[in-house]
Amino acid sequence: MSTTKVPFSQLIQQPGKTVAKLDEAQQLRLVRRDGEDLVLETADRAEAAAAAMSVTTRLFVSLVKQDEGARALLMVLPEAFPWVKFLPTEDVRAFLVELVETANACAELDTLAPLETVVEAWRSTARIHADPELRARLTEPLDGTDYGPVSVL
Known part of the structure; x- marks a missing residue:
C-alpha cells in the first residue's frame, strides 16, 4: 500500500492540493505535532x-x-x-x-x-x-499473605 506523509497543516492550508495527492498514493498520513497522526483515504478504499x-x-x-x-x-x-x-x-x-x-x-x-x-x-x-x-517466579505458590483490596487506578 502506498502511503504519503504530509503535515496536517498542509491539509488545512492547501486542502485541494493535499487531497489531490490521493490520486498518486492510496493513503495520506497526516503528521501532527500535537497528537496522533491521522490517515486519509477515499471512502471506496476504506x-x-x-x-x-x-x-x-x-x-x-x-x-x-x-x-x-x-x-x-x-x-x-x-x-x-x-x-x-x-x-x-x-x-x-x-x-x-x-x-x-x-x-x-x-x-x-x-x-x-x-x-x-x-x-x-x-x-x-x-x-x-x-x-x-520469569515462568518460575510467576508460577511459584503464593505465601498466603493478603495485601488487601487493590485500588482502581
Whole structure:
C-alpha cells in the first residue's frame, strides 16, 4: 500500500492540493505535532478494505471449523507469529481459535483494536513460557499473605 506523509497543516492550508495527492498514493498520513497522526483515504478504499477483512475472517472461521483447515492453519501460524513456538500445543490451538473469533467480531464491528489486544496478550504469554526464570517466579505458590483490596487506578 502506498502511503504519503504530509503535515496536517498542509491539509488545512492547501486542502485541494493535499487531497489531490490521493490520486498518486492510496493513503495520506497526516503528521501532527500535537497528537496522533491521522490517515486519509477515499471512502471506496476504506470500504474495500473492510469488505476484504470481512471475507478473510469468514474464510478463517470456516477453516477453523473443519479439522483439516484447523490443522493447516496451526501449521502456518508460526510463520505469521514465530513466538507461538514457545506456547504449549493446547495454547497454540486456543490462540488460533481466539484470534479467528476476535477477527470475525472485529470485521462485524469495523474495528481492529480488539485484535491487537488478543495478539499482544498471547505474545506476553509466550514470553513467559520462553523465559524459565520469569515462568518460575510467576508460577511459584503464593505465601498466603493478603495485601488487601487493590485500588482502581
